[in-house]
Amino acid sequence: MNLQPRPFRSHHDTPAVPAPRAAETTDATEEPEPPEAAPAPEPSTPTPTETPLDLAGIGIGPFNLSLAALAHHLPTGTAPLRTAFYEQRPAFHWHPGQLIDGTTLQVPFLADLVTLADPGNPWTFLNWLKANDRLYPFYFAERFHIHRAEYDAYCRWVSENLPGLHFSHQADAVRWNADRSCFEIDYTQLDADGEAHALGRTHTRNLVLGIGTAPHIPEPLRPLAEAPHVPVVHSADYLGHRERLLTAGHITVIGSGQSGAEIFLDLLRHRAPGRERLTWLARTPAFAPMEYSKLGLEHFTPDYTRYFHALPETTRDQLTAQQWQLHKGIDTETITAIHDELYHRTLNGGWPDATLTPGVSVRTAGRVATTQIELHLEHREQGTRSRLTTDAVVLATGYRERPLAQLLAGLDPYLRRDNAERPRVDAHYRLHLDEAITATGSHVYVQNAERHTHGVGAPDLGLAAHRSATILNTLTGTTPYPLPTRTAFTTFGLTPQTAPTPRPQHLVRLNEQP
Numbered sequence: 001m002n003l004q005p006r007p008f009r010s011h012h013d014t015p016a017v018p019a020p021r022a023a024e025t026t027d028a029t030e031e032p033e034p035p036e037a038a039p040a041p042e043p044s045t046p047t048p049t050e051t052p053l054d055l056a057g058i059g060i061g062p063f064n065l066s067l068a069a070l071a072h073h074l075p076t077g078t079a080p081l082r083t084a085f086y087e088q089r090p091a092f093h094w095h096p097g098q099l100i101d102g103t104t105l106q107v108p109f110l111a112d113l114v115t116l117a118d119p120g121n122p123w124t125f126l127n128w129l130k131a132n133d134r135l136y137p138f139y140f141a142e143r144f145h146i147h148r149a150e151y152d153a154y155c156r157w158v159s160e161n162l163p164g165l166h167f168s169h170q171a172d173a174v175r176w177n178a179d180r181s182c183f184e185i186d187y188t189q190l191d192a193d194g195e196a197h198a199l200g201r202t203h204t205r206n207l208v209l210g211i212g213t214a215p216h217i218p219e220p221l222r223p224l225a226e227a228p229h230v231p232v233v234h235s236a237d238y239l240g241h242r243e244r245l246l247t248a249g250h251i252t253v254i255g256s257g258q259s260g261a262e263i264f265l266d267l268l269r270h271r272a273p274g275r276e277r278l279t280w281l282a283r284t285p286a287f288a289p290m291e292y293s294k295l296g297l298e299h300f301t302p303d304y305t306r307y308f309h310a311l312p313e314t315t316r317d318q319l320t321a322q323q324w325q326l327h328k329g330i331d332t333e334t335i336t337a338i339h340d341e342l343y344h345r346t347l348n349g350g351w352p353d354a355t356l357t358p359g360v361s362v363r364t365a366g367r368v369a370t371t372q373i374e375l376h377l378e379h380r381e382q383g384t385r386s387r388l389t390t391d392a393v394v395l396a397t398g399y400r401e402r403p404l405a406q407l408l409a410g411l412d413p414y415l416r417r418d419n420a421e422r423p424r425v426d427a428h429y430r431l432h433l434d435e436a437i438t439a440t441g442s443h444v445y446v447q448n449a450e451r452h453t454h455g456v457g458a459p460d461l462g463l464a465a466h467r468s469a470t471i472l473n474t475l476t477g478t479t480p481y482p483l484p485t486r487t488a489f490t491t492f493g494l495t496p497q498t499a500p501t502p503r504p505q506h507l508v509r510l511n512e513q514p
Contacts, residue, residue, distance in 0.1 A: 052182040053082045055475060056204035058171045058407070060087035062094065062155055062461060063447035064210030066113040067468040068162055069123040070481065073114075074472070078480045081472075084202060086169040086187055090194075092159035094152040097237045098259060100266050104145040106258065106290070106331055107462045112151075113158060117465035117481045123162065128154045169200075174207065175410035181440040183207050206475055208445040211407070213399035213459070220364050221254075221395060224373060231392035232373065235259040238394060246270055248392035249277060252375065255396030256282030256358060258290070261330040263394055265338050268354065273345045278354045279388065281377070283361050290329030298488040299326055300457045302466050307492035308455035309427050313418055316452060326456050328398070365393075401449050411444070418452070425453040428474040429467060445471050 055071065057064045064085055071083050110116060112125035121127075125146070129135045159165055168190040177184045182203045191197040215234040217225045224232040231248060233241045235255070245251055246267070253264045264280045271278065280287075291297075298304060308316060345352040357379075364376040368389055375388045404423065408415065416424045416432035423446070424432035431444040447467060451458040469481035485498070 050203065051082070052180065052203035052205050053084055054204070055081055055083045055206045055208060056183070056185055056202055057083070057085035057208045057210055058174075058185070059210035059212055059447075060085050060089075060092060060159065060165055060167065061210055061212045061448075062113065063212075063464050063467070064208060065092070065155060065158055065162075065165075066464040067208060067210070067447070067471060068164060069113050069121065069158060070117060070465070070468045070472055072162055072164065073118070073121050073123065074480050078476070078478065081476075083164050084204075085165050086171055086185070086202075087165070087167045088170040088190070090168045090190075090192070092156045092167075094155055095148070095236065096152070097239045098235060098262070099149045099152060099239065100262055101149075103148045103262050104143075105148055105151055105461070106145070107460065108144045109146045111460075111462040111464070112154065114465050114468075116462070117469035117483070123158050125151075125154050128157050131157070168194075171407060173410055174408055176414060176437055176442075177203065178436070181205075182442060183444070205440075205442050206445065207443075208447060208471065209404060209407070209449060210447040211402045211404075212448060214402050215395075216398050216400045217395055218362060218397055220362050220376075221393070224365055224367070224393070225395065230367070230373070233392075233394055235263055235394060235396040236399075238263055242266075245392050245394065250279070250390045251277065251392045251394065252279045252281065252373075252388065252390040253394045253396060254281050254362065255398065256284040256287055256330070257328045257396060257398060258330050258334065259398075260394075260396030261287070261334045261338060263396055264356075265334060265341065267394075268338070268341050268352075273348060274350055274353060276345075276353045279390065280354070280356045281360045281362070281375075281388075282358045284324070284328070284358055285381070286358050287335065287356065288325055288329045289332050289335055291326050292331065295490055296326070298490045299323070299455070300460050300462050301487040302463070302483070303486060303488040303490070304492055305454050305457050305463070306427065306498075309453055310493075313420075313452075316455070317420075320451065320456070323456050327460070401451070404446075404449060408444075420452075422452050423449075425450040429454075429471055430474070443475070445475075447471075 057067060060068070068083065068085050071081050074080065105111070109125050113123055114121040115124050115126075126135065129138050159167075170188045170190055171185055172188055173186045175184050175186075176182075180203060182205050185202045185204065185207070187200050187202065188196050189198040189200060215236040217234060221232060224230050225234065231241075231245065233245070238245075251267055253260050253267070260280065260282065264278065267278055268276060291299075308319070311319070342352055342354065359381050360377050360379050362375050363378050363385070366374050368374045371391065373390050373393055375390065375393070376385065377388055378385050405412075411433070414434040414437055416434070418424050425446060426432060429445050429447070429450060431446060433444060437443075448459050457463045466483060469483055473479050473481060473483070
C-alpha cells in the first residue's frame with residue numbers, strides 16, 4: 001500500500017497514540033480524531049508558519065525507542081527537542097515468535113534502552129522493575145542476563161508511556177523540501193484492521209531511520225515458505241506455529257545460530273525419547289559457540305566501532321564475512337543444554353532419533369506428493385549430495401537489513417554510495433548526502449543499517465544507548481550525554497581512533513523557523 005495523493009494533511013492534524021502524564025515537550029500540537037463513521041477529512045496543505053520537527057523517526061524498535069527515550073529526557077539546561085516517531089505496527093513487540101520460555105538475552109540487563117548513556121534516566125530497566133514492584137525479586141534472582149520475554153515487556157512499558165510515539169502510522173515516502181529546508185515524510189495512518197484511515201505529512205529538520213531487519217529466507221526455500229498451507233516457517237514465526245509443527249512426523253531445523261539452537265532444543269524437549277525424528281542442518285562448518293571471552297566482547301565497544309569505520313571499504317567487507325562467530329554462534333549454555341538433553345536420552349540404552357549435521361547447504365527444495373518436503377543437500381567438505389524428506393521445516397536463517405531504497409527514493413539524487421552501491425554512513429551515523437541538504441544543518445541518521453560501515457556491533461543491543469547519545473550529541477551540536485573516551489582494554493590498530501567531536505549545527509538553529 002502506497003497512497004500518496006497531493007496534498008497531505010500536516011502532522012499537526014494527526015491524532016496521536018494516547019500519551020502520559022508528564023510535560024510533553026516532544027509532541028507536536030494535535031487535534032482530536034474525527035468520528036469513526038465520518039469520512040477521512042480532506043487533506044490540506046501545511047502552512048509555512050508550521051515549525052518543522054527537530055527530529056522524526058521512522059520505525060519504533062529498540063533502537064529508535066532508545067533514541068526517543070534519551071531525546072525525551074534531555075539533561076536540565078538542554079533545549080527540549082520536538083520529536084515524533086512513527087511505526088506501522090499497532091504496538092511494540094520484540095521478536096514475539098521467538099520468546100521461547102527460558103530464553104535469555106545474550107547481553108546483560110545493563111544493555112537496556114538508556115543505562116549505558118544515562119543511568120539516571122527514568123526509562124531504565126531497573127525503573128521498570130520498580131514500577132512493577134519487582135525490584136527485590138530481581139535482586140534476589142541474581143540475573144545478569146534477563147529473559148527475552150522480560151526485555152519485551154520492559155520495552156513495551158516504555159513504548160506505552162513515552163510521549164511522541166505514533167503507532168499504526170506507515171511511512172510511505174521521504175523527500176527533501178528545498179523551499180522549507182527540511183525533510184517531508186508522507187505517511188498513511190492505519191485503522192485497527194491495518195487499512196488506510198487517513199493520510200498525512202510531517203516536516204522535520206532531521207530524520208532517523210530505524211526500520212530494523214526482515215526475516216531472511218534462502219532463495220531455494222522461498223517458493224515453499226510463501227506457499228499457503230506448506231509447513232515451512234521462519235524462526236520469527238516459530239511460536240505461532242509450534243503446536244502445528246509438533247504434530248509433524250519429522251521436523252528439520254535449518255540454521256546454526258542461537259535461534260536455530262533454541263528451536264532445536266525446544267522441539268527436542270517436546271518429543272518423546274526414541275521418537276524425536278529431528279534433523280538440524282547448518283552451513284557453518286560446526287555448531288560453534290559464540291565468541292564470548294571478555295576480550296572478544298570488546299568488538300562490541302565504541303572503540304572497535306571507530307576502528308572499523310576508519311578501515312578501507314574492502315577491508316571492512318572482508319572482516320564482516322570473517323567475524324560470523326562474534327554474532328552468529330551459539331551461547332555455551334544452550335549448547336550444553338542440547339548435549340545434556342541428548343545424553344539423557346541415551347540412558348535407556350539407545351541413541352535419540354536426532355541428526356545434527358553442519359557443513360550442509362540446501363541446493364533446491366520441493367514438494368513430495370502433497371504432504372512432504374524434499375530438500376536437496378550438499379556437503380561442502382565431502383563434496384557429496386543427498387536428499388532429505390521431511391514433514392516440516394523451520395528456517396533459523398537469520399535476518400537482513402531492510403532495504404532503504406524504496407523509502408528513500410525521493411532522496412536518491414542526494415545520496416552518496418560506496419563501491420557496492422550501499423549508502424555511505426559517517427562516524428556520527430549520518431548518511432552522506434549532497435551539500436545542498438547538509439549545508440542547511442539537516443541530516444538523515446540510521447540505526448542498524450550500517451553494519452558495512454560500523455561493524456558487527458550495529459545490531460547489538462549493548463551499543464544502542466551509545467549510538468542514540470552520539471546521534472543526539474551530533475544533532476544538538478552539544479554534549480547532553482558525555483560519552484567515554486575509552487571503552488576497551490584492546491588497542492585496535494597501531495593508530496588508535498579517537499572519539500569524534502560533534503560539530504555544531506549550521507546557522508539554522510533547532511526550533512528556529514528558516
